[in-house]
Amino acid sequence: MKRLMYETFLKSISKFTTLTEGEKLLFTSMLDFRSIPKKTILLREGEICQFEGYIQKGCVRIFYMNENGCEVTLCFAVEDWWVTDFDSFYERKPSIFFIETLEDTEMYVFTPATKEKLLTSVPKFERVFRLLVQRNLSAVQKRLVTTISKTATERYLEFIKMYPSLPLRVPQYYIASYLGVSPTFISRIRKRLSTK
Amino acid sequence: MKRLMYETFLKSISKFTTLTEGEKLLFTSMLDFRSIPKKTILLREGEICQFEGYIQKGCVRIFYMNENGCEVTLCFAVEDWWVTDFDSFYERKPSIFFIETLEDTEMYVFTPATKEKLLTSVPKFERVFRLLVQRNLSAVQKRLVTTISKTATERYLEFIKMYPSLPLRVPQYYIASYLGVSPTFISRIRKRLSTK
């Protein structure tokens, strides 16, 4: 019963390692299920992030808010993605980010305590999460390079190619804040592209 | 004798874990020492990265070269930093980056084989390197946010505050390519700042 719920989840972990039935049980027993309505703030700047979540269903974004109240979307996370502020969650530091749901969302979450327990009881998971973080790092590195060296139009095209479903799921101005472009200009980009 | 050479190195690892003498010996025995002249290319785009290096002395940069031959400096690494292309080194994939020395450099390096051996023989190191990668990720995330939301002048000021010694060590146009600004414009920024 419960095993079924975790199916996609365990499949996603199995990309990195092979788990015994016992380890699978241990893993899933550490997780809390949470169902969260749209537009809920899960973490505020200054708070210490208390969760590392695997998204079963829904959509979440991490964003930074600068002095002027201007937002930068660090990332979107949808089904089969992990979401947390690593720096805050693992180092117990106040976060500089906000995390909010953009849709009704279902997540399996670790707390710092359950995550630590998992890692110490099955060291194999250290490796799994190291690999996850490495992939994340590599993705952010590539995005940084793109942000620096491409025009807004190129970045927009790359974005819709990489995440074709997101423009249908989230407001356009969030995509603007992800690409580092004003909402106005996203609109003009789309217009230019559609007339060609 | 040899122990002394590794002193700063072991101190840097000890921030993350406590090591027994045996573990220290194992660790250091896995490392190769390399002395590399200035302006040596250590990794080319398309190659698989064969090293993960700890910089004892010198300066290295990782950069991306786009279609037009335009460079983006992903990062500079100096004393007490690690340098590798994670994605390429760990996943055995052709790199999209170049790595080159900017000064005569001394490094302790792992190969994929020695690194893997270290990780399997002392699982504790999985954690150490997970933490290192997490910090790296967190730094790149912050930089992405800065790159998106701040002006070139603000980014320049932030850079020299964070790395006061680098402008004295590396040519200005490398800093430009790190900040995502033309060399011409860095010059103008400096002029404007100096006349105020």
Next chain:
DNA sequence: CGTCTATTTGAATGTACTCAAAAGCGGTGG
């Protein structure tokens, strides 16, 4: 249907870029 939110459009502006030329700087050899 009305209200609230999101997107589009126009006009004016600004930030940063390109290109080309000049100046500065450092090393090497005559």
Next chain:
DNA sequence: CCACCGCTTTTGAGTACATTCAAATAGACG
């Protein structure tokens, strides 16, 4: 010691990409 060469930085003029502000339009939802 100076002259020359190559490399880096500076400067000027013109331009492009993207922003801001304000107003108009379009969509979504009760």
